[in-house]
Amino acid sequence: MNSEFASFWKLYPRKREKKDAEKAWNSLMKRGVKSDSILSTLQDRVRTDWKRWQPEFIPYPASFL
Numbered sequence: 001m002n003s004e005f006a007s008f009w010k011l012y013p014r015k016r017e018k019k020d021a022e023k024a025w026n027s028l029m030k031r032g033v034k035s036d037s038i039l040s041t042l043q044d045r046v047r048t049d050w051k052r053w054q055p056e057f058i059p060y061p062a063s064f065l
Helices: 003-011 018-030 035-047
Strands: none
Touching: 003 018, 003 035, 018 035
């Protein structure tokens, strides 16, 4: 597991299906998506939208990616 994905996983509020999330992450990295962009978007979601949501309504990490 790389350190950028580890940062994503640590920050993500709903920890489910880690292998699927890591596979989705690696796919995005191969397509040239910047990890900083993903982490920034995630931080915004955690601070705003998801703060008001019940945990069961937060998407699984692989779906978010």
